[in-house]
Amino acid sequence: MKTEGTLEDHFEQLGEDHISSSEETPLRKDAFVLSDEEKIQRINTNVRDIMLTLGLDLDDDSLKGTPNRVAKMFVKEIFGGLHPDKKPKSSTFDNKYKYGEMLVEKNITLYSTCEHHLLPIVGRAHVAYISKGTVVGLSKMNRIVDYFAKRPQVQERLNIQIVRELQKVLGTDDVACVIDAKHLCVNSRGIRDIESSTVTAEYGGKFKEEAVRREFLNFINLDTTF
Ligand SMILES: Nc1nc2c(ncn2[C@@H]2O[C@H](COP(=O)(O)OP(=O)(O)OP(=O)(O)O)[C@@H](O)[C@H]2O)c(=O)[nH]1
Numbered sequence: 313m314k315t316e317g318t319l320e321d322h323f324e325q326l327g328e329d330h331i332s333s334s335e336e337t338p339l340r341k342d343a344f345v346l347s348d349e350e351k352i353q354r355i356n357t358n359v360r361d362i363m364l365t366l367g368l369d370l371d372d373d374s375l376k377g378t379p380n381r382v383a384k385m386f387v388k389e390i391f392g393g394l395h396p397d398k399k400p401k402s403s404t405f406d407n408k409y410k411y412g413e414m415l416v417e418k419n420i421t422l423y424s425t426c427e428h429h430l431l432p433i434v435g436r437a438h439v440a441y442i443s444k445g446t447v448v449g450l451s452k453m454n455r456i457v458d459y460f461a462k463r464p465q466v467q468e469r470l471n472i473q474i475v476r477e478l479q480k481v482l483g484t485d486d487v488a489c490v491i492d493a494k495h496l497c498v499n500s501r502g503i504r505d506i507e508s509s510t511v512t513a514e515y516g517g518k519f520k521e522e523a524v525r526r527e528f529l530n531f532i533n534l535d536t537t538f
């Protein structure tokens with residue numbers, strides 16, 4: 313969708329300026345009005361302004377490309393999962409082999425960005441499901457983690473979004489995800505505690521049962537090395 317006028321004009325026409333539910337990333341209604349190229353252009357200007365405000369010399373060889381590099385990185389890489397078009401297509405198959413136990417995809421590398429400070433979150437996600445007749449290609453679990461991670465996030469919401477998406481794809485509530493991650497906003501600034509990491513979990517369906525949950529946690533044997 314493309315509209316006439318400035319972005320601010322468009323916000324005004326929309327009245328309410330954002331849509332969100334607690335499980336969804338809070339987005340403005342016009343989040344997808346601008347093309348990626350237009351977003352890069354705007355962010356470039358804004359990063360340039362931040363750097364100038366800090367007193368940096370943007371004629372310097374090493375600095376002059378930074379506003380554009382940051383803008384491209386925001387739109388195409390670290391926040392590339394904001395657009396629903398980027399959601400991975402999850403190929404599913406019939407569970408022909410009648411595999412009835414849980415399947416665990418563990419140690420999925422996770423890079424995300426803390427929405428409070430825009431600093432990195434780095435860690436591991438561990439995902440499990442019990443098939444109700446449908447199975448999903450293994451790599452699709454890694455891709456779903458990566459898609460939702462490529463947004464400004466809080467770890468709790470990221471964890472829930474991964475589980476909800478897999479429940480939809482697989483047609484079952486029996487999905488779980490545990491994330492163990494370091495937040496650079498805690499590790500490298502503020503309290504500067506380099507050792508601490510954050511563990512979150514979301515257990516759906518059968519994973520709420522003690523024995524099933526325990527089996528999953530035994531499989532992942534949480535002892536993340538960073
Ligand atoms: N619950 C939750 N909190 C987070 C996450 N990432 C960062 N935070 C916290 O968000 C909080 C933001 O608090 P503020 O007090 O507004 O920020 P601040 O003044 O920079 O706080 P300090 O980090 O303590 O210096 C901090 O305590 C962060 O540690 C997350 O994924 N989940």
Ligand SMILES: [Zn+2]
Nearest residue numbers: 426428429497
């Ligand atoms: Zn933070």
